[in-house]
Amino acid sequence: MTRCAITCCESYDSIRVYSAIKEIIEHSDFPDVKGKTVLLKPNVLSDNPPEKAITTHPSVVKEIGRIVKERGAGRIIIGDSPGMQTGSFRPRLSGLMDTASDLGAEIADFKDNPRMHECDGFRFPMASILDSADIVISIAKFKTHQLMYATGAVKNMFGLIPGLNKSPMHLKARTPESFARFLMAVYKESHTDYAFIDAVEGMEGPGPANGTRRHIGLLMGAANAYALDKAEAVIMGYRSVPLIKEAEKVDKSITECSYPLLSPENLILSDFIRIPEGRKTTVRSLFIPNLLSFFGIHHDTRPFPEFDQSKCRKCLKCAEVCPAKALRLKDGRIHINKRKCIHCYCCHEMCPFDAIEIK
Template sequence: MTIVCIQKSTYPSPEIERLLAPLGGMASFVEKGDRVLLKVNLLSAREPEKAVTTHPEVVRAVAQSVKEAGGIPYIGDSPSGKFSERALRKAYKRSGLEDIANEEGIPLNRDTGTRRLDIPDGVRLKQTSVCNFVLETDKIIALPKLKTHSLQYMTLACKIMYGAIPGLTKAKYHAQFPRRAAFADMLLDITMFIKPGLFIMDGIVGMQGQGPGSGDPVNLGWLLASTDPVAMDIAVCRLVGIEPVAIPALKRAKVRKLWPEDIEYPILAPEDTAYQEFKLPNTTDYLLTGKKTPKKSPMVTEKCIACGDCEEICPKDAVQVKDDRASVDYSKCIRCFCCHEVCPEKAIDLVAAKKR
């Protein structure tokens, strides 16, 4: 039986030990002297209230729990865009992680080195670059944020280890695996290869709508824990009223026989605390209506400040910033939505082709 713990929580006191009690407490995962990577979701440099990144109070509470178990926590992720010290500094500061790191004496990873590794059991990915900060550790605790995702519909536990891949390599994989199913398989290859020992999901304030970077914060009040990312994501789908197989990563996980036979919910069951009004991205309308909707493409709006982030990340060189505004060459665009994901101004809408 696979366990998924779901409890109602708030910032700033998420009560990690109560959450982990049915799993044997933090001491079941961390031994005295272990270096423990807290793998956060640090998609980009956004304030905690935007719900783009793992909330710093969840990270603080997990770090305190790791220390009480005798471990030595540190914080790391590879944000989107170029994996550089400058980008990390900016993201740590704006996400509130720098403050809690200083207050709690927790190191923030600043090493941008990478190593090339074979993935012997990879279905799509047989080799990849992986960030050193993920490899030079004894244990990994992943701290995903509960968010929607315009390409993969939801970004949850099965996708959190994509941050082990250095910045722009992630964008290149969009070009290499442009189809949703292939991309989902690649995500599973990475998550199963560098599988954390424990997943604790910050769903206290999640993101709905046009995630993962441009959606709206939504108060859900959930904190989840499991050792199994597939079980955790199935639980989230049940909480927000989505059929799990509608999520590409979960569909592929089912095909790959990664689904747990049964899930036990020792604290709250999804039906005890489900949220019926959860809004998915406009790329997923068919999940709600049962009808296929026209394919969406990125459209740059007047909110554009010509920062160039979309141009840098586009894996097909389809974006150009000229005359104080970004524009998209649709003949090159593969609709990966990376540009939409990184835009700090929510200046890119996803619209049906005929509305562009």
């Protein structure tokens, strides 16, 4: 049975992070990296300073890279593609450019010549650097996610789809369940060998970009990213999340693992601010969708994004990323066409000024 290693790490001090990563590796099924080309894939949703807890902390990436080097890796590559990436990938604010230079690692730009993949009924482009990596390591961040409730090691591999190619995928997979299936296909094609979650400082509330930083004090690792993500969801206090539900439908034993160090059941954060699991059930919420589906009309009860015009700087990033073309600037305000909106929450994720709420 696969082993999922969870250990305490109270700060990003390099000595602490190094020894926690070592402990995790010794108590789980870390791949042999000797002489191999290793791709490290942190979460760089957008290039932000580490204190915001939006991105994987550079200290975690650096100490993993250091250990991979000590174990004889031939070449180390660090890469991701932020959701709004248009130019070259230069993650300076998040500290990853310096990390790469300290490690003697290369920075990969996933936008360069992506290759089309087909898997389980989905077709999508992925970074071509995958083809030259022998070992792929996901280094995710412990964060909530408005659509999927939590973002973890499996979803982190969505970043292999370059920049603005990501949001149109929501048109092909419109519900959390179908999007979970899509993420599973992306993960399968990524051939990830091992996964970490940086949970020293995580994010609660309306993640993955506009939530609140929350001290968790943990680092986590496993060869089985589904088991790792399930442990994360348990610690966050969810009964379940769409990704794990769908994965377990396909393979009931997919998240089975042992916990040689700490067990997630003993780490549940009872006051963690989660994304509400479904809307309140009322007579209206039960009656209207059933009535409409009787007439063959799809009715989505999920909330719409709401725009705080006092915070909005009219940068139009939300309109640019919206796959349904549901947003436009009119009379100096952002307007939403609710008939077009597919509730993907990409706008919320990409708004740099926290001007969008999902209520």
